Amino acid sequence: MTKIIVVGATGRMGSRITALSKDYHDLKLVGATERKGHDAIGRDIGTIVGIGETNVKLTDRLEDIIDNCDVIIDFTSINSTLQHMKLAHERKKAMVIGTTGFSKEEIGHIEEASKNIPIVIAPNMSVGVNLLLKVLQDIAKVLGDEYDIEIVEAHHRLKKDAPSGTAMKMAHVISNAVNRDLDEVAVYTRKGLIGERTKKEIGIQTIRGGDVVGEHTVFFFGLGERIEITHKASSRDTFARGALKAALWVSGRTSGLYDMQDVLGLK
Numbered sequence: 001m002t003k004i005i006v007v008g009a010t011g012r013m014g015s016r017i018t019a020l021s022k023d024y025h026d027l028k029l030v031g032a033t034e035r036k037g038h039d040a041i042g043r044d045i046g047t048i049v050g051i052g053e054t055n056v057k058l059t060d061r062l063e064d065i066i067d068n069c070d071v072i073i074d075f076t077s078i079n080s081t082l083q084h085m086k087l088a089h090e091r092k093k094a095m096v097i098g099t100t101g102f103s104k105e106e107i108g109h110i111e112e113a114s115k116n117i118p119i120v121i122a123p124n125m126s127v128g129v130n131l132l133l134k135v136l137q138d139i140a141k142v143l144g145d146e147y148d149i150e151i152v153e154a155h156h157r158l159k160k161d162a163p164s165g166t167a168m169k170m171a172h173v174i175s176n177a178v179n180r181d182l183d184e185v186a187v188y189t190r191k192g193l194i195g196e197r198t199k200k201e202i203g204i205q206t207i208r209g210g211d212v213v214g215e216h217t218v219f220f221f222g223l224g225e226r227i228e229i230t231h232k233a234s235s236r237d238t239f240a241r242g243a244l245k246a247a248l249w250v251s252g253r254t255s256g257l258y259d260m261q262d263v264l265g266l267k
């Protein structure tokens, strides 16, 4: 039995992970946290997320409950994830991190922590996107030199980071496949008299609005044809199930930094 704590348990993702955890007979929810001052602190998390009483009370003190768990699942925000990771590192607990938007320096801190604890981190935990990452690598290797590559992502109006973690991961996978340095070739905005498109650039564009769960399209534009590859998430449950699968997979692993390709056996 793998014992999990969901941090940020009333959030859009945290609430679905918490609710769906009851479907996994080999997972046990032993804790749920929220930020300090949250008005539901002290209430049963099950009644908040719609699965009935769980006898797990929402708390803002991860430090008091962490010793009970095997894995912490974290879809919160950059600063809070880094704080949770510090505690997980001290108490030797595994983590599944879904939070996006980390800088290179912050990823460096996560890599450092993963020398002592196992961490699964992925900007998108759906099966579809992770399979797509593999396919994109193959297509980019074949078409990358001749075709113009553009990525467009759409998310709900409440999303804080841009471009999405998934779009950035796609851009990294593609730029590695075509041997380009993403820092040199990424184009995030176009306005004014910008001149002709350069051959090597990779466009990464963001749109935001309404309640879009998450959509990503990669375009390979050629002469006389184009390929468009789109992934559309219609429910956050696809990410939540991925996170729960990752928690089962990472429990009891040796220290290291893993991603969903490892969890899904796609490497």
Ligand SMILES: NC(=O)C1=CN([C@@H]2O[C@H](COP(=O)(O)OP(=O)(O)OC[C@H]3O[C@@H](n4cnc5c(N)ncnc54)[C@H](O)[C@@H]3O)[C@@H](O)[C@H]2O)C=CC1
Binding pocket: 007, 008, 009, 010, 011, 012, 013, 014, 033, 034, 035, 036, 038, 075, 076, 077, 080, 097, 098, 099, 100, 101, 122, 123, 124, 125, 126, 161, 165, 239
């Ligand atoms: N990897 C993946 O598959 C996915 C990743 N995400 C990412 O997950 C993150 C969260 O997204 P949402 O759930 O939409 O956001 P949200 O804002 O609905 O949820 C975040 C929750 O964390 C809580 N929180 C903040 N600080 C906390 C602390 N110190 N301790 C405990 N709880 C704390 C907030 O109160 C909130 O309830 C974002 O970075 C998003 O990009 C979202 C969907 C899928």
Ligand SMILES: O=C(O)C1=N[C@H](C(=O)O)C[C@H](O)C1
Binding pocket: 100, 123, 124, 155, 159, 160, 163, 164, 165, 166, 167, 213, 214, 215, 233
């Ligand atoms: O914030 C979101 O909602 C999502 N974030 C992830 C990202 O930044 O890629 C994954 C998903 O598309 C939803």
